[in-house]
Amino acid sequence: MKDSQNNDVRLEDILNTTPIAVSWSSLSSGRIEYINKAFNELFGFALDDILDVETWLLRISPHREYYQNIIAPWIEEYRSDVSAPDLKATLFCKDNSVRHIKMCFSTIGDKQLWYFNDVTDHWVAEERLRARSNMLEMVAKSSALKDILKVIVKQIQQESPLSLCSVLLFDKDEQCLRLGAAPDFPDIYNQAIDGVKVGLNVGSCGTAAYLGQRVIVEDIYVHPYWKDYTQLARQAEVAACWSDPIMSSKGDLLGTFAIYKRSVSAPSEKDFELINFASHLASIAIESFRAQEALQKKADFDHLTELANRGYFFQQCEVLINKSIDDHSPFAILMMDVDHFKKINDQFGHKTGDLVLQKLASMSLSILRRDDLIARIGGEEFAILLPFTEKNEALLIAERLRASIESSMVLSLDHQNVFFTVSLGVACRQDGSGTVDDILNKADKALYQSKAAGRNCVFSVEGSINFRF
Incomplete structure (x- = not known):
């Protein structure tokens, strides 16, 4: 293709200007031969990092079964068609961040032209709206607080699949943290942290509750806050912990929300946004539950002696x-x-x-x-x-x-x-x-x-x- 100045304009140059991630591969060999600039920016991979379509998709799939059960059948079904319909997929980038993608491909001769459209922001907005709606419905139905908090934890872990999350509740009388929800931690860990005293150097959560501010520990095994808890962290197979105090609308401490990582990790801006959302959602749940609890107590207990009526x-x-x-x-x-x-x-x-x-x-x-x-x-x-x-x-x-x-x-x-x-x-x-x-x-x-x-x-x-x- 030539312009009026008689200069060559290559297809690669055109594709590099599109904001959609694009690559093409050889249909016969499966080898990826080209990626555009948007592809590199989205996934973080250079062309030299990628061998062929199957190897790369296996690498970025959450697990092998995901590729085998979802992506591979879709490719096979539309391999001989001119174009394939969109497939919604959850994929990992080179830096292990998660992207929610709509992808499709077109077949032209021996070439397959791949398109990857990042819909992560839209997916996150929908999921958070759904999580908030589900939580409020559970509150309205007077569900158990532990069940409400479990829904919140599962939502955050779905948004950040390489994370483990926990909610601890502040016991004002005992000045300690009680287990609220940590569904994917081993029992030995949950039993150990249930009742841990609030204070400086008491892990990330005990310290965050004591200071009333977010605590970021990128490496548990070298940080002074975790000096007395490294063995417990090894048993849970976690290496980093970012903890946020959960505060009420009046500024009172309600508990902590923590995101754990299995490897040494520093939070990104999106991680900060995620933990803010999680803490806010947990605050609404805990405050709503305690308000209902207070009303129920008024109905069931004597106001003078605080005994049952x-x-x-x-x-x-x-x-x-x-x-x-x-x-x-x-x-x-x-x-x-x-x-x-x-x-x-x-x-x-x-x-x-x-x-x-x-x-x-x-x-x-x-x-x-x-x-x-x-x-x-x-x-x-x-x-x-x-x-x-x-x-x-x-x-x-x-x-x-x-x-x-x-x-x-x-x-x-x-x-x-x-x-x-x-x-x-x-x-x-x-x-x-x-x-x-x-x-x-x-x-x-x-x-x-x-x-x-x-x-x-x-x-x-x-x-x-x-x-x-």
């Missing part, structure tokens, strides 16, 4: 009684009442009475076991559910409660020592079945026996309940 207690009793029937397991219910509570209110005032109830609640929680449930079901009346508990053990727990509360006190508003005691009634389900009301009535009768006996004591009604199936 009557409705929640009965709900949990129904659940446990059904489980108890299925498992043939015992449980006990205690009824507890503050002795002469009206006198305390009359003598010291209602605010002191409130302090007594709060003290009783905190003392009880310090004695009861993790699976036990205590609820405020009336003014000064409390009920306690003891799962998998026989009668003798229930009586011992009741006596520990009575003795501990007897030895406690609160200060009135005028700084007087206010001592108080409780009476308790115990009822147990040993065999058969009964309604919650049946067992509560039995515990209530035992409580009245305690009061009749002079208060500040524990009683259990003798005899059995007529359980109904």
Whole structure:
């Protein structure tokens, strides 16, 4: 081809001006004979880096099965056609970055002309919009927080296939990080980081939470932040970690989002953009979940003592009684009442009475076991559910409660020592079945026996309940 100045204009020169990545290969040998400038800029490969179409496509495919199951059948199907329809593919560049490509080829004689159109930005925008929509739907449906965070982690790992990601949640009371979601880390790693204290030199996440700013560790094995955790990193087979603090809309720490790499790595601008998106999405999820949790707590818990309320207690009793029937397991219910509570209110005032109830609640929680449930079901009346508990053990727990509360006190508003005691009634389900009301009535009768006996004591009604199936 010649122009008006009689100079040769080669096809290569024309293709070098197009923004679309183009190459051509020999149909007979498969060898790639030409790549344009856009091809080099997109994939990072020079012509000397590439042998033939199959070898190169295998090299840039996420894994061999991807090439064999998706790309190779497409090439074979349209090999003899003049042109092939677009194929959407996920491919790796020379620097291991990921590109989402629409590619096709045309056959002209012995040549195959290949076109590669980078649609990564469009793909990322669509995927992030979908991830955000899915997350908000899960929040609206009150899905478990761990499931919501897992969706976010999987989305980021899909966008960055050579990464492993984790979300840790900040426990303000314990000043530590709890496992939120890290679905592709080994159990030994997740168990080790669950509960790690926030502080300087506590890996990338503990340090990011402590400093309240992003921490980039390009090489775990030489960085002082990871000095005490290199063995753990080896077990997880990771070599770099970039961690971002997850902050609430009010600036409070919610947790951390971390991107790990299996080789020593520095983040690119796109990586910074990705971790910003991930942290923001996780922040929305955690804040939304905690807002719902707070509303639920208001519905299920007593505002003064922060114990369960009557409705929640009965709900949990129904659940446990059904489980108890299925498992043939015992449980006990205690009824507890503050002795002469009206006198305390009359003598010291209602605010002191409130302090007594709060003290009783905190003392009880310090004695009861993790699976036990205590609820405020009336003014000064409390009920306690003891799962998998026989009668003798229930009586011992009741006596520990009575003795501990007897030895406690609160200060009135005028700084007087206010001592108080409780009476308790115990009822147990040993065999058969009964309604919650049946067992509560039995515990209530035992409580009245305690009061009749002079208060500040524990009683259990003798005899059995007529359980109904």
